[in-house]
Amino acid sequence: MKITYGLGDRGTREVDVEAGTSIMRAAITNSVPGIVGECGGQAMCATCHVYVRDEHLDALPPISDDEEEMLDCTVAPRDERRSRLGCQLAAGVAFDEIVVDVPSAQV
Amino acid sequence: MTAAREAPVSEWVTIPDMYRDPFPIFQRMRAEAAVHWVPSVNRYMVVTYDECHTAEMDGETFSADETGSLMKRSMGHSMLRKDDPEHAPERAAWQPPLRPGAIKTVWREVFEANTERYLDRLADAGDAADLIWDFAAPLAAENLRSILGFVNATQEDLQRWSQTMIDATGNYADDPVVWEKGRRSSEEVDRAIDELLPYYAAHPDASLISGLVNMPGGERLPIEAIRANLKMTIGGGLNEPRDVIGTAAWALLENPDQLGRVLQDPALWPVAFDEAIRWIAPIGMYPRETTRDVELGGVRLPAGSRLGIVVLSANRDERVFEYAERFDIAREKKPHLAFGGGAHYCAGAWVAKSSVAQVALPRLFERFEGLEIDGDRETSAGGWVFRGMLKLPVTWQRERKGAAA
């Protein structure tokens, strides 16, 4: 399974992941810049914000109440369609392959 | 890659020196190695940003469940000293009243009322006014009392419970008087909880204790977990907001140009709050223990090593923060480690941000025009495991009553 991170001017980074690994966790273990993940995936910090590319949106699980609340606390503006928390989307559960854009700021 | 080495043994590092002014000591430690063995503290101290971050993000290798923890002895075994998966259900039960939604709908108003009350108290103190003891401490205690739901205790009780249990948690000298005071507070808290459980079953509200009594599905955490976690939250949710109010006010009063910018643009209050806890992290060090042989920052650590994660030092790491010793609200925004990270990331972070950055600090400076440090009385700061202002005497030119924004 694979996650591709769009890094703006800095191109893209591809990371192969195992089932159960979240977009946030894969970014931390592989030192992908721009994803902080302060709370370790508890939907409590809003520093794992990503913009999911359009073609993957339909396949994603719905946004929970906790995630909804955090998406209103992101530092980079929320995109009503594309914004998600990277810690709430895990390979094998929410996607097999996905492309996300990393926002300009998390803190 | 160079081969891992043994940690340098840093006998020159002493507790009284760190208590007075830890920053030059940490600066020298960071220059020498990421991890030191410090005999006076009887543990390894991790002092650089990357290594502190690595440890807090990897709970499997760096366990929070410390052997012989004095915190377990003084407060019981709370989530703060458990690893996942045992940590998760207690954490999940704690979070709902501390999330941004609950703060907006319930607590923000409470923080505002409490803040006005203790600003009055600061005003009444007149020539003897001390920003910490007449304002920051009672306010932080009253806010915590409200959120937790201790309707059968006073903010003074919370301050006493908090300090005596924290002192017991740090009682490495094994002083019997300190144990006794801690034990008495712990029993008082147990009695208060015993009264509140039936009360909240009959009178549910938005408080944390009410939430514990009325959990969805009718389940409850075991009583030992309720007790231990409430004691830990009393110990960990009072002095920190108190200390960030003190540190932020001190830093701004010492840097009038930066204060001027914040007063011009109130959107900068959260920035000043964040820079204050970056500059002086209220929780300076917390413990971890290695579960296996591991290398950290080029230093070899055997399984079972007791570590101190020194975020007070990590937040001043010159490899990450330019001119790290300066308080500077204009610095480039970067994540700091004052709220910890990973599974134990501060559960009260949103409460702290709202109660301090959105309410206490702005109201303080609105109400007291020409607020200044009183140079005729002593100002002092202290601590390294916890650090904050010990004395912050203030004066002002004029009071603007009821000037709520």
Ligand code: HEM
């Ligand atoms: C600026 C103020 C605060 C700072 C700097 C702060 C800092 C921290 C830190 C560093 C930790 C992690 C310690 C460790 O991993 O050993 C922590 C945990 C915790 N904090 Fe805070 N704290 C603050 C305010 C609060 C408040 C106001 C509350 C309660 C309303 C609170 C409740 C907690 C709880 C319950 C935990 C344990 C979380 C867990 O183990 O999962 N904190 N805090």
Ligand code: FES
């Ligand atoms: S890592 Fe904190 S909300 Fe996702």
